[in-house]
Amino acid sequence: xxxxxxxxxxxxxxxxxxxxxxxxxxxxxxxxxxxxxxxxxxxxxxxxxxxxxxxxxxxxxxxxxxxxxxxx
Amino acid sequence: xxxxxxxxxxxxxxxxxxxxxxxxxxxxxxxxxxxxxxxxxxxxxxxxxxxxxxxxxxxxxxxxxxxxxxxxxxxxxxxxxxxxxxxxxxxxxxxxxxxxxxxxxxxxxxxxxxxxxxxxxxxxxxxxxxxxxxxxxxxxx
Numbered sequence: 001x002x003x004x005x006x007x008x009x010x011x012x013x014x015x016x017x018x019x020x021x022x023x024x025x026x027x028x029x030x031x032x033x034x035x036x037x038x039x040x041x042x043x044x045x046x047x048x049x050x051x052x053x054x055x056x057x058x059x060x061x062x063x064x065x066x067x068x069x070x071x072x
Numbered sequence: 073x074x075x076x077x078x079x080x081x082x083x084x085x086x087x088x089x090x091x092x093x094x095x096x097x098x099x100x101x102x103x104x105x106x107x108x109x110x111x112x113x114x115x116x117x118x119x120x121x122x123x124x125x126x127x128x129x130x131x132x133x134x135x136x137x138x139x140x141x142x143x144x145x146x147x148x149x150x151x152x153x154x155x156x157x158x159x160x161x162x163x164x165x166x167x168x169x170x171x172x173x174x175x176x177x178x179x180x181x182x183x184x185x186x187x188x189x190x191x192x193x194x195x196x197x198x199x200x201x202x203x204x205x206x207x208x209x210x211x212x213x
Contacts, residue, residue: 001197022199026197038164043080
């Protein structure tokens, strides 16, 4: 996941790498996703990776509902 | 020494120092053989908790190797694996941070500041791969 100055720069990068455009989100959306994903203490004995169901729920809460975010 | 303890130690060292511990450091800490530590790390990698190539390469959101995503927080500089992980470092540390990176296209330097739980910056984040493909090649992802 890379950071770009603008949509134009995203499109140029995709063209250079011959990749389809993926998903673009604002910094605020990315921050909310990172906060939800990483704010747990991974040193805690009870910490576990999220299940697919839990990840899908998290994506939904942040509004990431397009097929791009499907996990199955 | 069990896998949860190894995971906890990897994260504790990384969060405090900016770099994951080496196998030898973990073995010394636990008073264990390096082979036992390596086996534990391989199990954690198989469970997609860490990325391991002999040593810990990634303990998300942290990178053991230099990357174009430098996160300064407190008196420590961290490397992140991508912009999502770079944002994940202040989220995990629960601290303010400054992210120094560059535009993935043109290389122009860019900065993101995280202050009091808010991220400030002018850029956009691009996810190239659909979510279900992230672990096909996690280093590329």
